[in-house]
Amino acid sequence: MPEGPIIVILKEAAEQFNGKKIIAAVNDNHKLDTSLFEGQTVTGFKSHGKNFFICFKHFNVRIHLMMFGSYTINEHKARKPRLGLQFANGELNFYTCVVEMIEGPLDELYDWHADVMNQKWSSAKAVEKLQDKPKALACDVLLDQHIFAGAGNIIKNEVLFRTKIHPKSLIGSIPTRKLKEMVDEVATYSFEFLKWKKEFTLKKHWKAYGQKICPRNKVPFHKADLGKTHRGCYYCDLCQVLYA
DNA sequence: CCCGGTGTTACAAC
């Protein structure tokens, strides 16, 4: 159930296995040769947006939890995991997820400037990418993983509400200053998401996502699947400006 | 015919 901040939490929690050797590995289908993992030592954990990577000397494993994926650490569910790793000091399990072997360096595949929660995140590069898409809608670009890796539907809705931008606004019609504000708010909210998630108070802080009434104007929110992404938007006509 | 873009569908688990 993972937008970027959840993957950061996973990465931090997995650190206890960094530098540890895999004693045994299991999976719930025959699409993975888990013998490749056995005896291997983890050299690090990384994340890029919603992707999680387990790194080894000669290869990396990409895990994507999609919509309904989950993980457990030092406990497990009744069913077999899609990928389960046993270490001397515990276990790391992933369920209902995509698991992919990556042979080459991650740097050739992933643009770290696009990862909202990465130290290398560049808001300036994000603004440049947006300026190349003047006809795109705000509600679509905020889900574009090449621009905002890690942003999902919750982050999208909260950012649009916070910056008072209507989801159907055209990127090319949003003043540059406002566009920069939107870009920066993706990072700001993502780190607040992370903090609140750790405190188990994420939902309590939602102002728009899943809400019925605009907290500013006390009028009902609209709820509609908008844009080419057809994802749910919660928005208020009174305070969210439509740049058309 | 290929290529990029768009649209539809499938899948998953709570």
Next chain:
DNA sequence: GGTTGTAACACCGG
């Protein structure tokens, strides 16, 4: 019953 997400296709226009 709805969905914190992508990927695999089909289709279309250039």
